[in-house]
Amino acid sequence: MTTSALPLDEATFENPFVEELRGEVSGNKGSRQVPGYHYSRVTPTPVRDPQLLAWSEELGDYLGLAEPVARGAATAILAGNILLPSMKPFAARYGGHQFGNWAGQLGDGRAISLGQVVATDGTRQEIQLKGAGPTPYSRRADGRAVLRSSVREFLCSEAMHHLGVPTTRALSLVETGDQVVRDMFYDGNARPEPGAIVARVAPTFVRFGSFQILAAQGEIDNLRALADYVIHHHYPELGAPSPEVYVRWFAEIARRTAVMVAHWMTMGFVHGVLNTDNMSILGLTIDYGPYGWLEPYDPDWTPNTTDFGGRRYAFGQQPRIGMWNLMALAQALGPLVADPQALRAGLDIYAETFADTEHALWLRKLGLTAHDPASDRALTEALPAVLAEAGVDMTVFFRQLSHLPPALLAADAQQENLFNELLAQAAYSTAPGADLALREWLHRYALRLQQESAQPEAVRESMLGANPKYVLRNYLAQLAIEAAETGDLTKLDTLFEVLKTPFAEHPAHEELAAKRPEWAQDKPGSATLSCSS
Known part of the structure; x- marks a missing residue:
């Protein structure tokens, strides 16, 4: 831990998203349509007995934050039970295409951003609580998350970072002490599960769908304001926003997206649910749900049971879906440019960058x-x-x-x-x-x-140095989850530590490098998953 690390309860938060964009401030958490706004101000719903289960020390050091005690003020903040005076928490509004169909308004249905902190390198990083309770975008859901999905998000966010894949990060995993009822495979077998909250971190959580909802509703002023905000804060090298800059900006989004997907394809990662609302405007892997890692190499494999019918998001389809999602974003940005056809150059850049990056990564893997x-x-x-x-x-x-x-x-x-x-x-x-x-x-x-x-x-x-020995196989995550649900964090802690150095040999943990065992081939959570969390 760095000597200058602050306890989280002494940190100061900044709130440019809230202060520079248009927000609804009613505080009403009821599920509803929220036209005309970029976000809704909303506070997390307190939980019964928050306890810190896991902490990313490296990310904490980067943010200048000290590791909290298992139960205390900082952990209460990470659970949403305490808000600091400098925080202006909000849930973002966005829409998206889900499995190729326009779904209308979606938004942060269980994620609440606390604001930004200044990291040790001077960058600003947003901290968001996933599973922090209902928001106007919860769509009849409870806004909570269960331990099994939270463990998976915490582990995979940090594992991907250490593999060198562009990704959002995870700072903490907190058990809430509450039970959450979920139907894991949507088959009528709902049951109570332990609840949890992940604090995830990124420069911004703005998505393709953040722009789509504004364009779909004809909110062109809001569309332009959001584009200008993202360019000013996250693409300042492009210069002052203008129709020409919007075109160059889209090309850079496309380039970053291509780099991300090329990493997935050469690491064997399957995101599982590449809806446009799950695409980061920064080209980061975001929203770790029913993901998986190729074990038998199979381009048609998807870990997502919801996708079994069409396999739209199967491993081999990911480059094509990246292009499809960029086309949807280009359509949304069309009103901001003089000639929407100019955005097609960004799609060409995506195709070229993906091919070149994938080839370069293959060469590196082959020495x-x-x-x-x-x-x-x-x-x-x-x-x-x-x-x-x-x-x-x-x-x-x-x-x-x-x-x-x-x-x-x-x-x-x-x-x-x-x-x-x-x-x-x-x-x-x-x-x-x-x-x-x-x-x-x-x-x-x-x-x-x-x-x-x-x-x-x-x-x-x-x-x-290019080919990891250790990746987060679904069966390993499931073993850690099952143990954590009984209060045993040993498997979680060991897996987390090994995945921080995935290219090292770790002779004491050879079992974590093993191929998928026979028993895991069809076991729920060890082979396939659903979007339920």
């Missing part, structure tokens, strides 16, 4: 430097199909491959044995011939590796 562009692209573009055909575990495959360059370059005669061992460790499928295409690809890769000028050990170290 290769740019050589022959056409040949290198042919090598990386062939990889997803052969991984899918072989049904390998993506994380295990690349981690084990990372160890091979010295041996591959030292003895050609041993290549087949090395590949046999690699596939025995990484493959789920035992179907005869399933790995033939992948074996052929591995031989091509070994030949390409010989063209690298770096020493084999240097290539190995580079690959080990």
Whole structure:
């Protein structure tokens, strides 16, 4: 902990979103339409017995905040039971397309922002409580969150950060002491579960849908005001807002979104519910719900039971959906520019940036430097199909491959044995011939590796720094959740610590790097999830 860290109850909050944009100040938490506003002022609903379960020390240090005691004033703030005089809490209004259909007004139905704090690097970071009670946008829901979904959001937000993926962060996990009734799979089996609140952190939580609702309702002045606010505070390098700047701004949003999705695709991450209201205007991974990590590599896999019918948000669809969502945002921003067709350049930038970033990330995972562009692209573009055909575990495959360059370059005669061992460790499928295409690809890769000028050990170290040994597999999260629900935080704490250094070996925790076990293949929460939380 930094020596200058302040207790949260002594922190000063800033409130530019509230002070610079148009808000409803009635304080009425009743669910309703809120036309004409960017947000509603609303206070969190107190909980019975807040207790701190987990704290991100690294993020706390970055924010200059000291770790709270399990029960105390700071923890009460993180639960929404205490507000500081400098806070002006609010719930944001936004809309969105959900599974491709316009859903109208959505908004922060259970998330309440407390305001911003100034981090140690001088940037301003918004702290938002997820699960803090009803707001005008709760749509007949209770505004609460359960422990299982809160554990998943806390762990994955920080895990993704340490993997180098653009993401929102999570500061704390607080158990509320209240029970929350949820139907986990929407099958009529509702039951009470422990409630929890996550304090999540980002420069802003403005989404694509924040602009869509304003355009859909014809609130052009509000649309322009929100665009100007975001550019001024989060894209100041673009200059003063103008129709020309709006075009450049959209192109930069598209570029950042492409970089984010390329990271997902080369890490095997499946967001699970890429509605336009779940797309950050900063190109950050946001709203960790029914996400998952590829175990058998399968482009058609989705962890979200709600998406089983159409698989709109399956792993392999994510680049296309990123483009679709950007098109929806472009449509919303159209009234701000002289020629809406000018925004199409941003969509081209998305496609180009995604292709270039994904290729660069694949090369890094393979320990290769740019050589022959056409040949290198042919090598990386062939990889997803052969991984899918072989049904390998993506994380295990690349981690084990990372160890091979010295041996591959030292003895050609041993290549087949090395590949046999690699596939025995990484493959789920035992179907005869399933790995033939992948074996052929591995031989091509070994030949390409010989063209690298770096020493084999240097290539190995580079690959080990690009291919994590540990990711937040759903079954690991579920084991931590089940233990936490009984009051045992050991699994949660261990998993959190290991995921902070996912590229390290951690020999004492090899079990956390294992492929998905047989028992987890169909277990609720360990393989698939719903949007229920």
